[in-house]
Amino acid sequence: GGGNAGGNAGGNGPSGEAKSDTGSPASPQTSSGAAVEKTGAKSDGGKVTVLILQDLDYLDPHLAVAAGTNEVLFNIFEGLLKPNEKGELLPALAASYTVSPDGLTYTFKLRDGVKFHNGQALTSADVKYSYSRLAGLDTGKPLQTSFDGVKSVEAPDASTVVITLKQNNSSFLTALTATVIPSGYQDSNKNPVGTGPFKYKQYTPGQQLVVEKFADYWQKGIPSLDQVTFKIITDSQAGLLALKSGEVDIYPRIGTEQLQEVAKDFNTISTPQNLVQLVTFNITRKPFNDVKVRQALNYAINKKEIIDGVALGKGTILGSNLSPVLAKYYQAGLENTYKTDLEKAKSLLKEAGYPDGFETTLSVPSNYKFHVDTAQVVVAQLEQIGVKVKIEPVEWAVWLDRIYKGRNYDTTIIGLDGKLDPFQILNKYLSDSPNNFFNYKNPEYDSTLRAAVVETDDAKRIELYKKAQTILTQDAAAIYIMDPNTNIALNKKLAGYKTYPLYVQDLTSVYFTK
Amino acid sequence: MKRSVNLTLGITLVAILATLMLLSLFYTPYEPNAMRIAARLQAPGPAHLLGTDNFGRDVLSRVMVGAQTAFLVGTASVAVGAAGGLIVGTIAGYAGKWVDELLMRATDALLAFPGILLALLLVSVFKPNLYQTILAIGILFMPSFARVVRSGVLQHREAEYVRAVQGFGAGPFNILFVQILPNIASSIITTAALSFSTAILIEAALSYLGLGVQPPNPSWGRMLNESQTYLAKAPWFTLAPGALITITVLGFNLLSDGIRDARDRRG
Amino acid sequence: MNYYVRRVFTLLLTVLFVLLLTFGVFRIIPGNPALTILGLEATEAQIELLSAKLGTDQPLVIQLLDWFRGALTLNLGTSLRFDEPVSSLIAARFPVTLMLALEAVAIIVVVAIPLGILAARRRGRLPDLLVSISTQLGLAIPSFWMGILLILLFGLTLRWVPVSSYVRWSDSPLLALRSTILPAVALAIPQIAIVVRYLRTTMLEQLSLEYVRTARSKGLAEGIVLYGHVLRNALLPVVTIIGIQFGELLAGSLVVEQVFTMPGFGSLLITAIGNRDYPLVQGLVLLIAFFVITINFLVDLSYRWLDPKIKY
Amino acid sequence: MLEAERDGERRQETLLELRDIRKSYTQRRWPAPAETLHAVGGVSLDIQRGETLGVVGESGCGKSTLGQMASLMLQPSAGSIKFKGTALAVDRDGARGPARSQIQYVFQDPYASLNPRFTIGRLLEEPLAIQRKGTREERRRLAEHMLERIGLQASYAKRYPHELSGGQRQRVGIARALMLRPEFLVLDEPVSALDVSVQAQILNLLKELQEELSLTYLFISHDLNVVHYMSDRVAVMYLGRIVEIAEVDALYTKPLHPYTQALVASIPAEPGSVPVAAAVIEGELPDPRHLPQGCAFRSRCLHAHERCGQQPGLVEVSSGRQVACHLWS
Amino acid sequence: MKELRRPSTMPVLEIRELRLELQNGRKRALPVVEDVSLQVNDGEIVGIVGESGCGKSILSLSVLGLLPPAIRVAGGEIYNKAGQALNRLGAPDIRRIRGKEIAMIFQDPMSSLNPSLTVGRQVAEAIRLHEGCSRREAEERTVAMFRKVGLPRPESLLNEYPHRLSGGMRQRVMIAMAVSCRPQLLIADEPTTALDVTIQAQILALMRKLRDEDGTSILLISHDLGLISGICDRVLVMYAGRIVEQGPAAEVLRRPSHPYTSGLLASIPLPSKKGSKLTPITGHVPALHERGDGCLFASRCDYATEHCRREAPAFWSAGVGHYAACHLLAQEEGGKVYAGS
Numbered sequence A: 001g002g003g004n005a006g007g008n009a010g011g012n013g014p015s016g017e018a019k020s021d022t023g024s025p026a027s028p029q030t031s032s033g034a035a036v037e038k039t040g041a042k043s044d045g046g047k048v049t050v051l052i053l054q055d056l057d058y059l060d061p062h063l064a065v066a067a068g069t070n071e072v073l074f075n076i077f078e079g080l081l082k083p084n085e086k087g088e089l090l091p092a093l094a095a096s097y098t099v100s101p102d103g104l105t106y107t108f109k110l111r112d113g114v115k116f117h118n119g120q121a122l123t124s125a126d127v128k129y130s131y132s133r134l135a136g137l138d139t140g141k142p143l144q145t146s147f148d149g150v151k152s153v154e155a156p157d158a159s160t161v162v163i164t165l166k167q168n169n170s171s172f173l174t175a176l177t178a179t180v181i182p183s184g185y186q187d188s189n190k191n192p193v194g195t196g197p198f199k200y201k202q203y204t205p206g207q208q209l210v211v212e213k214f215a216d217y218w219q220k221g222i223p224s225l226d227q228v229t230f231k232i233i234t235d236s237q238a239g240l241l242a243l244k245s246g247e248v249d250i251y252p253r254i255g256t257e258q259l260q261e262v263a264k265d266f267n268t269i270s271t272p273q274n275l276v277q278l279v280t281f282n283i284t285r286k287p288f289n290d291v292k293v294r295q296a297l298n299y300a301i302n303k304k305e306i307i308d309g310v311a312l313g314k315g316t317i318l319g320s321n322l323s324p325v326l327a328k329y330y331q332a333g334l335e336n337t338y339k340t341d342l343e344k345a346k347s348l349l350k351e352a353g354y355p356d357g358f359e360t361t362l363s364v365p366s367n368y369k370f371h372v373d374t375a376q377v378v379v380a381q382l383e384q385i386g387v388k389v390k391i392e393p394v395e396w397a398v399w400l401d402r403i404y405k406g407r408n409y410d411t412t413i414i415g416l417d418g419k420l421d422p423f424q425i426l427n428k429y430l431s432d433s434p435n436n437f438f439n440y441k442n443p444e445y446d447s448t449l450r451a452a453v454v455e456t457d458d459a460k461r462i463e464l465y466k467k468a469q470t471i472l473t474q475d476a477a478a479i480y481i482m483d484p485n486t487n488i489a490l491n492k493k494l495a496g497y498k499t500y501p502l503y504v505q506d507l508t509s510v511y512f513t514k
Numbered sequence B: 001m002k003r004s005v006n007l008t009l010g011i012t013l014v015a016i017l018a019t020l021m022l023l024s025l026f027y028t029p030y031e032p033n034a035m036r037i038a039a040r041l042q043a044p045g046p047a048h049l050l051g052t053d054n055f056g057r058d059v060l061s062r063v064m065v066g067a068q069t070a071f072l073v074g075t076a077s078v079a080v081g082a083a084g085g086l087i088v089g090t091i092a093g094y095a096g097k098w099v100d101e102l103l104m105r106a107t108d109a110l111l112a113f114p115g116i117l118l119a120l121l122l123v124s125v126f127k128p129n130l131y132q133t134i135l136a137i138g139i140l141f142m143p144s145f146a147r148v149v150r151s152g153v154l155q156h157r158e159a160e161y162v163r164a165v166q167g168f169g170a171g172p173f174n175i176l177f178v179q180i181l182p183n184i185a186s187s188i189i190t191t192a193a194l195s196f197s198t199a200i201l202i203e204a205a206l207s208y209l210g211l212g213v214q215p216p217n218p219s220w221g222r223m224l225n226e227s228q229t230y231l232a233k234a235p236w237f238t239l240a241p242g243a244l245i246t247i248t249v250l251g252f253n254l255l256s257d258g259i260r261d262a263r264d265r266r267g
Numbered sequence C: 001m002n003y004y005v006r007r008v009f010t011l012l013l014t015v016l017f018v019l020l021l022t023f024g025v026f027r028i029i030p031g032n033p034a035l036t037i038l039g040l041e042a043t044e045a046q047i048e049l050l051s052a053k054l055g056t057d058q059p060l061v062i063q064l065l066d067w068f069r070g071a072l073t074l075n076l077g078t079s080l081r082f083d084e085p086v087s088s089l090i091a092a093r094f095p096v097t098l099m100l101a102l103e104a105v106a107i108i109v110v111v112a113i114p115l116g117i118l119a120a121r122r123r124g125r126l127p128d129l130l131v132s133i134s135t136q137l138g139l140a141i142p143s144f145w146m147g148i149l150l151i152l153l154f155g156l157t158l159r160w161v162p163v164s165s166y167v168r169w170s171d172s173p174l175l176a177l178r179s180t181i182l183p184a185v186a187l188a189i190p191q192i193a194i195v196v197r198y199l200r201t202t203m204l205e206q207l208s209l210e211y212v213r214t215a216r217s218k219g220l221a222e223g224i225v226l227y228g229h230v231l232r233n234a235l236l237p238v239v240t241i242i243g244i245q246f247g248e249l250l251a252g253s254l255v256v257e258q259v260f261t262m263p264g265f266g267s268l269l270i271t272a273i274g275n276r277d278y279p280l281v282q283g284l285v286l287l288i289a290f291f292v293i294t295i296n297f298l299v300d301l302s303y304r305w306l307d308p309k310i311k312y
Numbered sequence D: 001m002l003e004a005e006r007d008g009e010r011r012q013e014t015l016l017e018l019r020d021i022r023k024s025y026t027q028r029r030w031p032a033p034a035e036t037l038h039a040v041g042g043v044s045l046d047i048q049r050g051e052t053l054g055v056v057g058e059s060g061c062g063k064s065t066l067g068q069m070a071s072l073m074l075q076p077s078a079g080s081i082k083f084k085g086t087a088l089a090v091d092r093d094g095a096r097g098p099a100r101s102q103i104q105y106v107f108q109d110p111y112a113s114l115n116p117r118f119t120i121g122r123l124l125e126e127p128l129a130i131q132r133k134g135t136r137e138e139r140r141r142l143a144e145h146m147l148e149r150i151g152l153q154a155s156y157a158k159r160y161p162h163e164l165s166g167g168q169r170q171r172v173g174i175a176r177a178l179m180l181r182p183e184f185l186v187l188d189e190p191v192s193a194l195d196v197s198v199q200a201q202i203l204n205l206l207k208e209l210q211e212e213l214s215l216t217y218l219f220i221s222h223d224l225n226v227v228h229y230m231s232d233r234v235a236v237m238y239l240g241r242i243v244e245i246a247e248v249d250a251l252y253t254k255p256l257h258p259y260t261q262a263l264v265a266s267i268p269a270e271p272g273s274v275p276v277a278a279a280v281i282e283g284e285l286p287d288p289r290h291l292p293q294g295c296a297f298r299s300r301c302l303h304a305h306e307r308c309g310q311q312p313g314l315v316e317v318s319s320g321r322q323v324a325c326h327l328w329s
Numbered sequence E: 001m002k003e004l005r006r007p008s009t010m011p012v013l014e015i016r017e018l019r020l021e022l023q024n025g026r027k028r029a030l031p032v033v034e035d036v037s038l039q040v041n042d043g044e045i046v047g048i049v050g051e052s053g054c055g056k057s058i059l060s061l062s063v064l065g066l067l068p069p070a071i072r073v074a075g076g077e078i079y080n081k082a083g084q085a086l087n088r089l090g091a092p093d094i095r096r097i098r099g100k101e102i103a104m105i106f107q108d109p110m111s112s113l114n115p116s117l118t119v120g121r122q123v124a125e126a127i128r129l130h131e132g133c134s135r136r137e138a139e140e141r142t143v144a145m146f147r148k149v150g151l152p153r154p155e156s157l158l159n160e161y162p163h164r165l166s167g168g169m170r171q172r173v174m175i176a177m178a179v180s181c182r183p184q185l186l187i188a189d190e191p192t193t194a195l196d197v198t199i200q201a202q203i204l205a206l207m208r209k210l211r212d213e214d215g216t217s218i219l220l221i222s223h224d225l226g227l228i229s230g231i232c233d234r235v236l237v238m239y240a241g242r243i244v245e246q247g248p249a250a251e252v253l254r255r256p257s258h259p260y261t262s263g264l265l266a267s268i269p270l271p272s273k274k275g276s277k278l279t280p281i282t283g284h285v286p287a288l289h290e291r292g293d294g295c296l297f298a299s300r301c302d303y304a305t306e307h308c309r310r311e312a313p314a315f316w317s318a319g320v321g322h323y324a325a326c327h328l329l330a331q332e333e334g335g336k337v338y339a340g341s
């Protein structure tokens, strides 16, 4: 996720959970979506304006890194697989696939009759071109991390693709949602061409992206809408006004407060989004190198109060670095490990040699109000055990450079967006991970996670992942606060909106009611 | 008649604010940073005269303490600006020739650049916190002070009363500090009062853009920024800091006008 | 001549100063553009790749020289973030801000001059008092707060104007006007206050001068005295103020555009700063400096044209 | 040379000696050629102890410039100044040393020359304080004494300049110049801003002071009556140069230079005498930056002649009388 | 409607018992000019002399209704030649008189011209307004006026701005502007004070020429007795807002009858007084708020008696057409009270 991932976390962060359990991508009409309370008669066509909170970085889906871009491009592009509202991967451009027993070879049969927006039919050459590009097979530099384990991409015939991995990796499947573009197509950044339900129409930097219905979409009958405008409004207050005045129809990631304000006149959705908001420690620094200190701080925090204070109660308490949205891998019960207990906190501090507390700095990305708000509550709570925290707002660019990459900080607050695969979420804690900005080191954790990712047995893998979560909690590697809900406000006339445990806006299923 | 109204009103407003600020050093109804999430966004009432904010903090206490921030930002940035401007201005005015040319071109350059923009750039250089904000705003003010001082020095240097003491053998120190400075003091004070209100406006704008004073320290600009979300639901939250900014700026503007009028009348 | 040479010299110095400032500033402060673009999940390889592509891995001096070499040939480089020529990004955004500023100037001129004259003519009377109170308030209310209040009133309560849908002038001038009127007003209000106060003072100053008595002694009607003789002299210094204001308006739009979500250069600049998009920031800064300076220059010219006392 | 030829009963002592002093201001309007304005061009004067030398001339002819150079307040562009036979150096901020306190300058506009923020008392003490003379108490007593001497009560020490009338301010100006006990005063139009009745009071005061303190005056004025009344000798200036210098009565009864003649003719008649004749000279002062070649008065002179294309020197035509005009050479 | 006309039409200006008051906030109104009566006859040059602040300018401004806002006519009348009471005329009517029938010039030629308009335009403006002629015609007449007042190269001067002219030239432009519509009366408030002596003489000569050639009456205000004596037919001496002496110029200056006039004369450092001490009037002119009852000069007068301090003197005759307001005259001559003209 790009900068926005961390940032828009909170009232507005990745993903959600689909309440409906119907709905492979192939049967969108039947999906009621989480949004729909009352379903009016469906009326095809129409134009919808969706608010997005930031400008796009690239129109080329392979170059685009920002979550805010990918959420939009989700409507234009597709990969071999595509997630549904529960985060399950379903075949999309692939009609079916098989994985070799050693987990190294993936064979895909392509779906028939899929066309690109430019009219060209999809062939295995397109997939080969696209995935080789992502894996950097020519350049040696992969464009997406998830593709760096790819050894080769072959297209034995027009409808078959074979991908070979260097190593067994259970999380590789999620990478296959990566988008496919026409073979050799170089103009993606100016005029993107995909296979998705909507095709690119026009983009005005800083203002809007307009897409229109792709009539030749391989799933018949969808989308319902004729045109969707993604309007860039970076200011939440302005966004609210735009919503109220009817200038935008859908306001995803609307603030909780604002959601309540418009609840009367708009359809509203609020669901967990597979994001982990946490206070991290720079574990190599004193006093955070002492597990007792970290535990003391954990005991001092009242997560409920934070959720009430900054998310109006719309959030799920976390105990480790995984959201219950990923129910399959979620280790329940960890959230009770550090029940607020100031006495315990104080005595732990005393044991660690800080009877009077200490002073430290909490760096917060300044443009993310949710984190700044959280920081204020955290500061107030820690003060009760004598820990004096100074808030240091830092620009996002600085946060990335100095804190995330440079690991030069005491403590910070951030939202880590969830992936569909737990490995991709938990791998930041591996001692040699370049993104281990916690400076967390635990050989047991490393071996547990490494074992999990190569484990082919589902049940065993789940156990390993749960164990990894437990280790993090026991080590008090961070203060895991919450998975804040994502909120969406929609025009009352709209129905069929679906939420995902991913940072996407899917307009495919949305339709007007009469 | 009307002129003294300006001054009186200005002094009154500033005095009220100063009292509020001083009072807040010793007493606030609540601890300004104390949160009571359960009591968030309460409307004004007997318990909280100006209501509470989104963390249940007492708005009155926070705007009171916010006055400290405002006065600190105002005073300190004006002090930085005035001190810098005084140095640059006197040097330019007294030395003349190329020194003057160089310094004035530099201040022209700074002045040619719109205020907020410069503050924005400067704040990005430094870190967004109170002291850096003060420094940035202070730097912003330097050119205008330098100009006032320089033109005062130039104007008065050739004035007959200065030539007269030169005739008694007065040296540069006497001329600058004993003769000239007191005479341009009122224009410096006018500029200072005006800059003070500008400082508050700039701080508010920076806070609105998310730069500026760091939380949880209450600053009016920051509060205005935080209150945005609750505009419809808790208007008192936005009105209190907004009105205080307005009153403060008004007070200092009136004060500045009043001083200038008084000076004009005498001259 | 001397004057213009000095003027141009000052201008160049100003631009250079500002450019060096931004250049230096943005390279001293932390923040790696490639990293900022790529975000949390970026690999080292990706960052390196992008840095090389962006040229941000070069030594500072080289970058600076490159940039200046480009700037001399009017090539402002390519935005790091948007991967588009800076000039075309600016071309897309700047007209919005420019129109906004021009609109604000128009409002200022149309509103402030009559008010200033009124206040001066009715000095000490009720109209003067009312004008004085409203200008004081206009100066004291932060423009973004004013913007918010305006939106609440006209956009939401009265629903007279749209609140955040910017329409381009080339698309529909009428709708464009409607969509920009509130921000222009919010932008103009403090400046109106300044002009009114200033004009009032200069009018009073002029009215106390002897030539006014001469004009009256000739038997001229009060209107001719006021508009034919006094206003001309009183406006002279006001022209300068309006010129200076133009720069302030450009800067003020930075905040106001944010309130009204207008796709002007203000929001672009803030994003660019946040993204450490140096070429874009520098392009924008250069542009603003250029504009401010040109306007000041024009104002000076007009000043010289209006005031016969200044020749050369 | 002037000194040598003077015959007199009392011994003459030259107090101040100006030799060919000049002051020019250059304006650079690059790339246009620089323009030089000769405010004072080559003036030589000897001022005798105890005398009053009057200087008259039209506005802008360089009277004040000359006066300021003579009082060591302005650095001449060229030329030398001797005070009691000692050559003086004057820099940008005026002269230093003992001569500094012995030569004083009194401004025309008493209001502008008094720092509005100081009380009269402080203003009077200032010169002493700057020269570090006396204790604070002594200075105060001296100031009060001086106030009384110039005809103001000691209580005026506590007032501010704006509380005084024009005449009173001018008295303060004079008093302040006298605080350092100077021997030589340059009075630059000291009474021009005053009404006749007050003017007369000040003139009387100046006369008294001169007598009492044996002062020497350089008295600048454009009012010919006043100059006549005050001076022993008069120098007539025209565009930066002295065109005639003579004993006062000789000058007024028999002006030699055509310009002096014009000046004298334009003196308003004494009440009751015949009304003024028509204007004697046509035209006005030429632009000092673009002077005609040769004699500067050429453009307005009735007797202008070819030779006037050359600058006439100041020559002695009779005892103690010098004229710069080709008519007399 | 009130009858404003007056049977006789002799003088071009007649002021009767004029009282001008300064209204200063809520304080008591202070008289600036009190009980002033005067007349200016056809073709006459009348001088008003007096020290600074005695109300000369205010008096002259009151004629055309150009008083500053704080000062108003509190009594008396001002009649023009046609007998209209100027102080009662409405704004449009008085405007028709300004510049056309009665014109004014002011002390400072620097600031009395609009700096941003060409002098040609400023003169032509008046001509066009009052004579209703075309722009061209007005321009031609302006050139003629310029020539008449002795301005060099009048055509090219039309397009000059005031700041490019010297003081003397500017004052000539002012005069050209004032007399361009052939006014019957020209009021000149210290027209030469700001000028050099040689230029002063030129301007005065010009004024006399105007009177001689066009028969323009002139009310000349000055603080310079010498200057007045040279050019005026009659002279009025003002002191502290009142006229204290009036009469033929030569008469008043040779045989002053009021101690104030004598004092002024004694103050002038005339060549004849060289070597002797001047005998100036002591003290200073009382400020507006210091003026009480009785003779205002009493406090400075060597001859003042208790009577003087108590009672303001009336005018006493001191010769043919020569009057002075002094109790001394009453004692000397026992003459009859003269109350205004």
Ligand SMILES: Nc1ncnc2c1ncn2[C@@H]1O[C@H](COP(=O)(O)OP(=O)(O)OP(=O)(O)O)[C@@H](O)[C@H]1O
Binding pocket: D025, D037, D038, D039, D057, D058, D059, D060, D061, D062, D063, D064, D065, D066, D222, D288
């Ligand atoms: N600082 C200066 N810079 C340039 N020119 C100057 C300066 N001071 C004086 N002058 C010029 O020098 C000339 C002589 O000036 P000065 O003041 O000596 O004349 P003055 O005879 O005293 O005139 P006035 O009677 O008006 O006081 C004038 O033309 C004036 O413009």
Ligand SMILES: Nc1ncnc2c1ncn2[C@@H]1O[C@H](COP(=O)(O)OP(=O)(O)OP(=O)(O)O)[C@@H](O)[C@H]1O
Binding pocket: E022, E032, E050, E051, E052, E053, E054, E055, E056, E057, E058, E059, E068, E069, E070, E071, E223, E288
């Ligand atoms: N605009 C004004 N407001 C208040 N008082 C005024 C105003 N103009 C003049 N006066 C007062 O009226 C009195 C007469 O002033 P006036 O200007 O007529 O004097 P003057 O005889 O013309 O003096 P001067 O020789 O200095 O021109 C003075 O005491 C002055 O203070």
Ligand SMILES: [Mg+2]
Binding pocket: D063, D064, D065, D188
């Ligand atoms: Mg002078």
Ligand SMILES: [Mg+2]
Binding pocket: E056, E057, E058, E189, E190
């Ligand atoms: Mg006057």
